Amino acid sequence: MHHPQATSRNDAALAACDILARLRSRRLRVHCITNAVAQNFTANVLLAVGCIPSMTLSAEEIDSFVTSAQALLVNLGTFDAERREATAIAVEAATRNKLPWVLDPVFADRVKPRATFARELIDRRPAVVRLNHSEFAALSDSSLSHDSALSYASSNRIVVAVSGETDLITDGQRIAAVSNGDPLMAKITAVGCAGSALVAACLGVEADPFRAATAALAIIGVAGELAAEKSNGPGSFAVAIIDRLHCLDESTLSARARIS
Amino acid sequence: MHHPQATSRNDAALAACDILARLRSRRLRVHCITNAVAQNFTANVLLAVGCIPSMTLSAEEIDSFVTSAQALLVNLGTFDAERREATAIAVEAATRNKLPWVLDPVFADRVKPRATFARELIDRRPAVVRLNHSEFAALSDSSLSHDSALSYASSNRIVVAVSGETDLITDGQRIAAVSNGDPLMAKITAVGCAGSALVAACLGVEADPFRAATAALAIIGVAGELAAEKSNGPGSFAVAIIDRLHCLDESTLSARARIS
């Protein structure tokens, strides 16, 4: 039996503010193995919160990049032999250096071998797995509920962060719901991928992966809401969310974060 | 001798509106083998009209992606060994599943081996080949005219869609000219590539490839005109065309489409 403890709204919002402040003050290096579609947008999201992104995939160099970084993202979109080899080396380096890492199993619901590979990676203990409802269903063999998320996180000893209209984050004990965001976030490519990169960045400044993941999804959700207010559609939204992330301050985040 | 039948303007504009409505209502999966420069913009164009893009190139996965999609794009920009192998598998899967596909032979006028490969692909019967004047000249060994386009389409049993100030679309019998668009469309990378992806999307909801290609070029042309009205240059144009595609409605399309 699971006994989820709800986190207090104020606590969680304050933690998010604190994490954002740490992101702003350190020039964190975040290495990203991510898909070709998302690389540029992801780099700009990380830069907007004060991080230094790197995106190299080559087998010869990736150990050095990961070893000199503070967090790692592994995103399975446009996965190929080069990214598979890069991931093996990067996860090895992250484990050796006790670097936290995030897995984003993009389209694990579309293709069998990708789901298999995602499961192998989850056995390597990412700190957080961020994914959508379909991907959660494909990997956990159960549709999303509080119980299935708690059980999946607990049995795999990971934090699971499921994006949707309301984001659900759990470490198997605690559970949080973030209800920020805007429907335009699903109308532009790479927003989810960049959200996972932001989770990785937050892991680089916060030792508790449950708090880090919750903060990251609140930060990008609030930036998304603010961006939507100034947008004429998904094109201008993609521009505005970078602007909003860049100027997001703690008082705005604290006032708008809806974490329960 | 060719006896082209002009399509009535009203018919063609109404068909385009009907095709746009179908795009909006179905969540069509469009798989794209496209160049590294165009992947992000292409994904956003497809999302803006309601499709679900995928961009994977890996030999292990591409059969699954194509088989579970409704249309395929093969774009030869930044072509390499990985994309060549992906294309072989993807075209095989498309043929087996009777999935319509589009060929965009980017820069076939610049490099001999690319023109050769484009010709081999045309023998595999894409539904539509979308290209510019120089690429048409390189592949057909003739400069563009109504006669040369009709003849090339007819002898290869494809629809040819040649972009330019006025777009020319023919299946060897019928011929259409779309005179929408704006010069800024040539000042930003990937607009042509994304137009080809939109042709693929329209093929997924319309069985007549001549009508599908005509509709796609009218849709992106009208969106381009509307975007240009609000732009300060190519940067803001690239943003605005995504916004305009996203909110383009049938009455605007019908009022502005110039198809003869």
Place this chain on the structure above:
Amino acid sequence: MHHPQATSRNDAALAACDILARLRSRRLRVHCITNAVAQNFTANVLLAVGCIPSMTLSAEEIDSFVTSAQALLVNLGTFDAERREATAIAVEAATRNKLPWVLDPVFADRVKPRATFARELIDRRPAVVRLNHSEFAALSDSSLSHDSALSYASSNRIVVAVSGETDLITDGQRIAAVSNGDPLMAKITAVGCAGSALVAACLGVEADPFRAATAALAIIGVAGELAAEKSNGPGSFAVAIIDRLHCLDESTLSARARIS
């Protein structure tokens, strides 16, 4: 001992205007081996000043692309086996065709093998090496000063262009400082990379690589300043700098260029 000659401000600004006018009037082909993150933005920067970018990496095609181009960029971001092979062929073709080329040794300060490869490339005599302070320090084994830059340029017989709050350009004899630009240029990915592509473009229309590099950095710096005036953050800045490059005229460039 070095005896740098300061270039007169007026001379340098007029030279930059002249180079911009030449860029606008010729449809220059610039081939770019560049990182995956920067490809799209780089293509749009080149298009904005009137060039035709190409980005192909495949071993089979790159000789043809370089041979039919007027300038070449080699950027080491996201470097991998494919780009390494492409670079070998491209530099060979550039040398054979007396095509000027630019090296941008991205992150040569982060990884040893990359620094080694950058040094090998510098021995192949790029016309210009454009890099930041950390990369200069890693490659020259000395921190940046007028003397260390002059000495490094002179002993390698290259033009060195070091970006920073003030850009420093030297061919070992002459030295120029460009103090245009805006801090937002460092908050968006690929601006530096695109600046290097612009240096390559200027080399295609100006035989003196010192003047070409100085002009390119003044052009992108002035466009950056103008863009910052209209921006709400790095997202809108990335859009505005493309717009500003596209409409930058000689009188604005001449009035705002700060070259000493």
